Amino acid sequence: MGDDIRKVIQQLIVKVPGLYSIIISDRDGVPVLTVESDKAPEVAMRPSFLSTFGLAIDQGGKLGLGKTKTLICTYSQYQVIQMNKLPLIVSFIASDSCNTGHILALEQQIDPILNNLKLAVVET
Incomplete structure (x- = not known):
């Protein structure tokens, strides 16, 4: 199952020019599945960086903004x-010139993949 999922995600990276990596992690930033190209920045794939999303969605909820669906940061x-x-967080790391809309459109293709992974994460 893991290799099949990895292949599908690798195909998604190839579809979007400038997309360097897709990381599926738990809320604490621990990677469950990582697919990356050679251009992916090492610092953005560390668990300490990935875990900041969990903190950000908590803060948005405290402000009364509702449930955070997506967070976009540009550097x-x-x-x-x-x-x-x-219980999963999907992180896309791309070049600054990559089309953000194309990345957001991948959500429909990645949701079915996540259903299998969610079951595995919840069981453990």
């Missing part, structure tokens, strides 16, 4: 898009 050379699929 000088990269952009990071993180999707709330609790």
